[in-house]
Amino acid sequence: MNDPTARAALVPDRHPPHLAERTVEEAQVWHGSFLSLRRDVVALPDGRRAVREYIQHPGAVMVVPVLDDGRLVLERQYRYPVRRAMIEFPAGKLDPGESAFACAERELREETGYQADEWARAGVLHPAIGYADEFIEIWFARRLQAGERALDDGERLDVLAVPPDELLQAVCAGEVTDGKTLAALLWWQNVASGAWPLAWRAAAQWRAMAPAAQEAVP
Amino acid sequence: MNDPTARAALVPDRHPPHLAERTVEEAQVWHGSFLSLRRDVVALPDGRRAVREYIQHPGAVMVVPVLDDGRLVLERQYRYPVRRAMIEFPAGKLDPGESAFACAERELREETGYQADEWARAGVLHPAIGYADEFIEIWFARRLQAGERALDDGERLDVLAVPPDELLQAVCAGEVTDGKTLAALLWWQNVASGAWPLAWRAAAQWRAMAPAAQEAVP
Numbered sequence: 001m002n003d004p005t006a007r008a009a010l011v012p013d014r015h016p017p018h019l020a021e022r023t024v025e026e027a028q029v030w031h032g033s034f035l036s037l038r039r040d041v042v043a044l045p046d047g048r049r050a051v052r053e054y055i056q057h058p059g060a061v062m063v064v065p066v067l068d069d070g071r072l073v074l075e076r077q078y079r080y081p082v083r084r085a086m087i088e089f090p091a092g093k094l095d096p097g098e099s100a101f102a103c104a105e106r107e108l109r110e111e112t113g114y115q116a117d118e119w120a121r122a123g124v125l126h127p128a129i130g131y132a133d134e135f136i137e138i139w140f141a142r143r144l145q146a147g148e149r150a151l152d153d154g155e156r157l158d159v160l161a162v163p164p165d166e167l168l169q170a171v172c173a174g175e176v177t178d179g180k181t182l183a184a185l186l187w188w189q190n191v192a193s194g195a196w197p198l199a200w201r202a203a204a205q206w207r208a209m210a211p212a213a214q215e216a217v218p
Numbered sequence: 219m220n221d222p223t224a225r226a227a228l229v230p231d232r233h234p235p236h237l238a239e240r241t242v243e244e245a246q247v248w249h250g251s252f253l254s255l256r257r258d259v260v261a262l263p264d265g266r267r268a269v270r271e272y273i274q275h276p277g278a279v280m281v282v283p284v285l286d287d288g289r290l291v292l293e294r295q296y297r298y299p300v301r302r303a304m305i306e307f308p309a310g311k312l313d314p315g316e317s318a319f320a321c322a323e324r325e326l327r328e329e330t331g332y333q334a335d336e337w338a339r340a341g342v343l344h345p346a347i348g349y350a351d352e353f354i355e356i357w358f359a360r361r362l363q364a365g366e367r368a369l370d371d372g373e374r375l376d377v378l379a380v381p382p383d384e385l386l387q388a389v390c391a392g393e394v395t396d397g398k399t400l401a402a403l404l405w406w407q408n409v410a411s412g413a414w415p416l417a418w419r420a421a422a423q424w425r426a427m428a429p430a431a432q433e434a435v436p
């Protein structure tokens with residue numbers, strides 16, 4: 001969104017020869033109900049071998065839903081791995097063949113009941129680069145209308161509408177610690193200040209767009 | 219750091235009865251060179267059973283190193299799971315029995331060569347609450363002196379000093395996508411603006427403190 005030519009790129013090459021690792025062997029070593037685990041052997045830049053273990057993930061989408069009065073829609077959900085209820089923006093995994101926009105619209109409606117007239121694709125984050133290939137697309141939604149939720153079987157969550165200042169205070173106080181939600185708040189704060197402009201489009205426009213075209217916006 | 223009594227807590231109870239899940243069975247189903255995988259059976263609030271699979275992680279520390287001229291010290295490192303070089307703040311896993319501060323000081327010195335006279339504990343983030351119990355403590359370091367690196371065998375990374383505005387532009391442009399680094403930038407931005415004050419202490423003071431006392435600061 002900013003002009004990348006105005007400064008030196010921080011990652012001029014995704015595979016710099018002095019850092020890049022090359023796949024030598026690959027194996028799926030575990031496949032459970034939800035997680036798949038890979039164990040690959042790689043060649044380091046000096047030719048030596050090393051083992052890399054990581055979770056294979058289909059990718060996900062997170063939505064930052066902004067109500068007309070400025071409050072943000074969030075969820076309170078029990079997250080068993082960390083043994084506590086967490087505050088987080090709505091998010092969910094991509095279904096096979098699903099576009100990021102379709103996933104964003106579906107997850108927002110299913111989990112919170114809200115539908116949005118206008119959407120913008122902000123960016124992407126990688127939550128656990130040491131041990132997962134997961135990416136999370138970050139989308140903003142506005143012009144929201146409340147409706148009925150349709151939770152998955154066994155899914156339980158509270159829906160909250162929180163003023164942004166209160167949410168930021170809760171981060172500072174250590175009450176909100178979900179990584180993707182903190183990354184989304186960095187986006188929200190810079191969008192709200194005008195530093196990072198978003199390309200808003202009508203939902204119908206996004207729906208008509210092929211996934212590759214979605215990724216090329218703006 | 220803010221007065222939590224000034225607003226309603228977003229997570230009044232870590233284990234709200236209508237959301238909390240209770241462990242019924244637990245099993246370690248895979249133990250590799252780096253990752254351990256758990257597969258637990260839980261009881262949902264309505265008594266039904268569900269399976270929860272997740273990575274067990276020792277926890278980690280990330281450092282936001284601020285040079286006297288305001289630039290931030292970052293690393294460029296190849297991350298095989300996402301198949302690209304990533305820009306990130308220095309971070310590393312806790313060794314058994316190691317305090318968060320000792321880990322922060324060690325990782326900063328080993329990976330970048332820098333030592334810091336003053337440190338502050340900002341907060342914590344949970345990077346992948348759907349499938350990992352990992353937490354990452356966020357520490358700030360200032361009054362930095364450059365020195366010699368001591369990389370682990372096979373560890374390869376570039377050290378960069380980047381003006382914050384340039385780093386934020388790179389996030390907006392989609393070049394910096396590491397989740398923990400975006401969360402750290404949310405902290406940096408609010409610390410820099412004065413909204414979130416930090417409790418800076420001399421390195422020697424932190425070193426003399428027991429881990430439980432570190433966690434109680436401020």
